[in-house]
Amino acid sequence: MSAATVTLRTLIPAALGVIALLQPAWAEPAADVRVTYSNGQFQPGVVSAPVDKPVVIHVKNLDAKALEFESTSLRVEKVVAAQSEGIVNVRALKPGRYEFYDDFNDKARGALVVE
Amino acid sequence: MRTTRHPAPRSTSQSALVLGALAVLLGGTAAARAEDASAWQDASSWREIETKYIFGFTTGSGIGLEGEKEFTVDSVGRFGKRDGHYAATETKYEFEFTPSQFVQIEFGALGSTHNIGGMTDLDGRNQAAFGGGFAEIRYLAVERTSNNPLSVTLAVEPTVRLIDETSGASVHNYEFETTVNADLELLRNRLYAGVNLLYEPEVTRTATDGTQREATFGGAAALSVRLAPNLLIGGEVWYLRHYDSPTLSAFTGDALMAGPTLYVKFTSKMFMTAAWNAQVWGREVGNPVALNLSEFQRHRARLKFAYEF
Numbered sequence: 001m002s003a004a005t006v007t008l009r010t011l012i013p014a015a016l017g018v019i020a021l022l023q024p025a026w027a028e029p030a031a032d033v034r035v036t037y038s039n040g041q042f043q044p045g046v047v048s049a050p051v052d053k054p055v056v057i058h059v060k061n062l063d064a065k066a067l068e069f070e071s072t073s074l075r076v077e078k079v080v081a082a083q084s085e086g087i088v089n090v091r092a093l094k095p096g097r098y099e100f101y102d103d104f105n106d107k108a109r110g111a112l113v114v115e
Numbered sequence: 116m117r118t119t120r121h122p123a124p125r126s127t128s129q130s131a132l133v134l135g136a137l138a139v140l141l142g143g144t145a146a147a148r149a150e151d152a153s154a155w156q157d158a159s160s161w162r163e164i165e166t167k168y169i170f171g172f173t174t175g176s177g178i179g180l181e182g183e184k185e186f187t188v189d190s191v192g193r194f195g196k197r198d199g200h201y202a203a204t205e206t207k208y209e210f211e212f213t214p215s216q217f218v219q220i221e222f223g224a225l226g227s228t229h230n231i232g233g234m235t236d237l238d239g240r241n242q243a244a245f246g247g248g249f250a251e252i253r254y255l256a257v258e259r260t261s262n263n264p265l266s267v268t269l270a271v272e273p274t275v276r277l278i279d280e281t282s283g284a285s286v287h288n289y290e291f292e293t294t295v296n297a298d299l300e301l302l303r304n305r306l307y308a309g310v311n312l313l314y315e316p317e318v319t320r321t322a323t324d325g326t327q328r329e330a331t332f333g334g335a336a337a338l339s340v341r342l343a344p345n346l347l348i349g350g351e352v353w354y355l356r357h358y359d360s361p362t363l364s365a366f367t368g369d370a371l372m373a374g375p376t377l378y379v380k381f382t383s384k385m386f387m388t389a390a391w392n393a394q395v396w397g398r399e400v401g402n403p404v405a406l407n408l409s410e411f412q413r414h415r416a417r418l419k420f421a422y423e424f
Contacts, residue, residue, distance in 0.1 A: 070180065072163035075216045077180040091216045096260035101162060103383050
């Protein structure tokens with residue numbers, strides 16, 4: 001067995017392990033959260049999700065123009081076309097309040113409360 | 116690769132200028148804070164801000180939003196050595212993206228300019244050249260929440276240079292910058308503190324001097340206050356140590372740099388950051404002169420424009 005083969009056999013599992021550590025635990029069952037956007041506002045304005053579970057946010061845009069669902073603390077952004085639904089996958093979250101907004105409309109704000 | 120050392124007259128005017136600017140900056144911040152308490156409360160309704168670029172040369176912990184892409188032009192200029200005239204810039208033409216909610220990746224090309232004349236230890240030069248390339252990976256290790264104001268990111272940035280940063284000569288330089296970027300939200304949406312730790316080993320091969328190994332080790336502390344939703348100002352202090360060995364065993368000198376910072380967000384997708392540092396203290400091992408102008412410069416300035424898409 002060559003040194004290169006031994007090195008590869010060592011490095012590949014190590015690299016896969018590092019990649020696995022860097023990834024969120026998507027395999028866990030996710031909590032669904034639903035938000036509707038109409039007349040330039042998120043409804044409800046505050047939604048909740050459980051601690052330490054991935055979250056799937058369904059954003060239904062009822063307005064006639066697109067919105068950009070965005071959150072600095074959730075670290076996500078998603079453009080949702082008019083009259084359509086967008087899905088935003090979020091990692092398992094620690095307890096806290098995570099604000100989100102429509103990047104195209106400064107007045108449209110909401111929050112995800114994780115508790 | 117660094118220049119060799121030589122003595123020169125001491126000068127404190129630049130230091131006084133920087134300290135004065137910092138005093139004005141911090142004084143202005145304190146005055147603004149005391150002026151209108153209600154304005155401070157209003158900040159709670161502002162959008163949260165990405166902290167990566169709000170501290171000047173000091174890098175915040177932000178890694179962007181998943182799926183976000185950004186193109187930036189980031190220029191750093193270094194000015195002033197012991198004698199003659201010295202001006203060098205390095206510009207990063209950079210693409211960065213955030214493939215997950217924990218990782219950010221950047222890569223790009225380097226352009227460099229050198230305008231050097233009348234110096235004892237460096238050849239005169241007036242050139243602009245393609246300087247090399249770099250890549251960076253950033254991993255968010257500790258994330259900020261509404262219950263935890265601290266955020267920490269680990270970053271590594273391998274860089275290959277074909278033009279020496281200091282002299283402008285043709286070289287093969289390999290650098291591996293490793294940093295810890297931490298920041299703390301001291302007042303919600305208003306006041307931020309940033310801390311960096313840096314370890315930067317490098318090896319340089321030249322046509323005439325053979326191979327040179329060296330390392331820079333140090334850290335930074337910065338404070339940034341958000342005066343308006345799209346405007347932050349602040350100040351930062353850097354302490355850097357230089358070694359002629361990647362294992363930090365051959366100390367050659369250190370320096371303290373300080374200066375003001377500015378961050379302006381023009382639109383939700385476009386911003387700029389600017390910073391200026393002056394060397395306020397420094398020493399060279401075996402050379403009793405003011406400041407360390409062998410391994411560092413009198414002044415450095417940064418100007419960065421970014422567009423997100």
